Amino acid sequence: MPDPTTANLWHPIAACADTPVGTPQRTTLLDTPITYTLHGEGHATAASSSMLPVLIRYGYIWTSLGTPTADLFDIPEYAEPDRRRFNAASVSVHVSAPRAVENFLDMSHFPFVHTGILGAEPHTEVKEYDVETSAERDEVLATRCRFFQPQPSTAADQGAEVEYVYRVPHPNCAILYKSSVIDETRRDVIGIFVQPVSQERVRAHMLVCVLDDRSDDETIKRFQQTVFGQDKPILENQFPKRLPLDPRAESPVRADRVSIAYRRWLSAKGITYGVIPAA
Template sequence: MKLADVAPSVLELWQVIAPIDALRPGGELRTVLLGEPIIATRTDAGLRVVRKAAPDVPMAVLERYGFIWTSFVETPKPLFPLPEYDEPDRRNVVAASFGVAVSAPRAVENFLDMGHFPYVHTDILGAEPHTEVKEYDVEISEDRDEVLATRCRFFQPRAALTATEGQEVEYVYRVPHPYCSVLYKSCPADESRFDVISIFCQPVGEEQIIAHLLLTQVDETSTEAEMRRFQQTIFGQDKPILENQYPKRLPLDPRAETPIRADKSAIAYRRWLSKKGVNYGVIPQQA
């Protein structure tokens, strides 16, 4: 798909392109966004992002949540809020950036799926015989323009690096951006709060992404290297599953794939994408 054919609901958003630390002063970063080669540079004058095809026309740029964001429009819609990032006692750790041969919506949908925990993340996020996905609630919020899944509960042998035993973990899922999702889960270090794990997908192409992972956690004991290693292990288990998805783009037609109860959040997510007119990385619903 050419850039001119990408829906405004995608073009008008901020899109992630790299961790802030990936671009040091005097450095240059070449990457691809929505099929368009772009170049980011950092000089004494600041951060600059341009399309390779239009090097004299700077793009909008933003540094937020540990990452660099850009857009193909002059005034993008505001980036979604993540207030936990600014809480002073939290650890904000850029965990990894993985290249994955899959569409961004497929990656987000996988992030929402609790049903695969016992089979893909065995003895970490799940284990047999604890395979049931219990009833939970999903809503599409018009005010916040996001998908929200609440009352999600799942037994996990090791829910986080700080966990010392298995427990039933409470989850809340937010999808505030077509290609980004934020997960809140029980915090072993403080039962009154949630740890936060975010996936920000950079749509390199319709069937290729860079998945950028952010941890925003209450953890006074683990090193950053340990926190990164734990999350990299989890996503490393997801990567081959994602790359074997077929089709790689996400079908928006509700008849395309058979839904089950565990797919409630995925069904809402697909409906939300369809309503917004998102056409990049998906197979649109036929009229």
């Protein structure tokens, strides 16, 4: 059984654009088989042994096995009409949800895993950045994250030092904001919404919400799928698959401050699903 915090969360189960209208679909959430149907016009239903609450937000169908105590987190940029917004991919990965989220928050792997795209040697240094855990908004926030990227996005012609902001507003969801190469006053938004299938298996749904007036949807999707395709074999070779929350379990360095804050935040929430709780 999932811990109460996890059971009461909203969880993504499918992208609306990838779901046929009017035909029941099956998926698994927290070890529980779910049937859901997209009825069109922003309405969907879901059931396990009984009917489940449903939300459609950011192009995805969300449900919960418990009683969600809060509304889903806000992404104000999603409402901006000139953005390209869609699900870039839903990918099955043999890893726990918090390991997938932590990888999304990590800059220091860019030169080694996303070589020539999001990073390249010798530009490996992770400069000092700021991390806070906001009690008011109940989220982890990392700001002033800077990294040199050879090809920051599909709209980029050349490398640039890119500034990131990372938000973790949900134990299994994270959002990054990175400098737009088109409009220096605005930022591209990319989200990873992780559906925990079991404690050690996930479906990772990737939202893009970006400024790009020259690439078609397929090009933008292919860019994200290439990047995530590079992460997948790394994630599937991580052991243990569940995220250890004991700060002494692995060897963090200064570049990992956001990961340390994330693990501490999960501990404080009493989450036990997909993690190895601290003793």
